[in-house]
Amino acid sequence: EAGVTQSPTHLIKTRGQQATLRCSPISGHTSVYWYQQALGLGLQFLLWYDEGEERNRGNFPPRFSGRQFPNYSSELNVNALELEDSALYLCASSPGTGTYNEQFFGPGTRLTVL
Amino acid sequence: EDQVTQSPEALRLQEGESSSLNCSYTVSGLRGLFWYRQDPGKGPEFLFTLYSAGEEKEKERLKATLTKKESFLHITAPKPEDSATYLCAGISGGYNKLIFGAGTRLAVHP
Numbered sequence: 011e012a013g014v015t016q017s018p019t020h021l022i023k024t025r026g027q028q029a030t031l032r033c034s035p036i037s038g039h040t041s042v043y044w045y046q047q048a049l050g051l052g053l054q055f056l057l058w059y060d061e062g063e064e065r066n067r068g069n070f071p072p073r074f075s076g077r078q079f080p081n082y083s084s085e086l087n088v089n090a091l092e093l094e095d096s097a098l099y100l101c102a103s104s105p106g107t108g109t110y111n112e113q114f115f116g117p118g119t120r121l122t123v124l
Numbered sequence: 125e126d127q128v129t130q131s132p133e134a135l136r137l138q139e140g141e142s143s144s145l146n147c148s149y150t151v152s153g154l155r156g157l158f159w160y161r162q163d164p165g166k167g168p169e170f171l172f173t174l175y176s177a178g179e180e181k182e183k184e185r186l187k188a189t190l191t192k193k194e195s196f197l198h199i200t201a202p203k204p205e206d207s208a209t210y211l212c213a214g215i216s217g218g219y220n221k222l223i224f225g226a227g228t229r230l231a232v233h234p
Contacts (some may be wrong), residue, residue, distance in 0.1 A: 014167070041220065053168075053211070055221040066221055100167050104220075112158065113222060115167035 012037065016101050022122045023091050031086040031119045035103030041065075042084040043104070043113055044076060048097035056099075059084055060106060091123045110119035125153045127128035128214050137232050140201045145228045147212030148194040158212040159188050159193050159220060168211055171197075202232045 015034045023029050027068040035042050055068040059078035073089040082103075083120050088095055102113035128149045134220040138145055149157065156175050160168035172181045174190035181188050185206065197210055209229050213222040 019212045043220070043222075045222075045224075052226045053213075053222070053224040055223070058220050060220075068221065098165075102222075109221075112173050114168050114170055115160075118165075120165075 014103050016116040016119050020120045024124050027091050029088045033084045033101030035082050039103035040106040041104045043102040044086050045100045046097045092122050096123045126136045126223050128225035130228050134229040139234050142200045149214045149215050151214035153216050154214050156215045158213045162209045177217040204232050
């Protein structure tokens, strides 16, 4: 069974640009989560999507946004990039809401902002 | 505020030297405690979920336990391939967001 996939693997942008990161969940999973892992800060929850709806949001500014498509894949957009946005962005998926299901992570997208 | 704290920050072991990693949590309405392993530059790999105090789970050389305030990851007779960062995370009711600790970096030397 294929795991969570993310693209691109690496992304280099300059300050003020926009970045788009993509995630495909495990087949049959309807929930997708985004986390940021910045150097020295640990994993921080960004967003949770389920059945196409945003269900929860972490303490990040509105320039971090995303969406979930009908096939349950997801996109994370970061507008007006700042240097401190440089981090590993991780996507996870789980079977859905209702129970506290395990979240399975993808390999991540390394975003570097110059 | 919900918080997960892991100790030690780093641990160096000789191959075969058993030890334990600690995860203490203050998560309101904790509904699950998760352990993950993360290798450098990769996404976390799921290891265990614990749901209630007294629960234990095992996988190869790893055993996870849960009390009302903390969780332990016991590593028995570790091998160099067990070297990684071990992450603990709590999940609170209704929000589905994992609250991660900073991790324990484990290095096992032959």
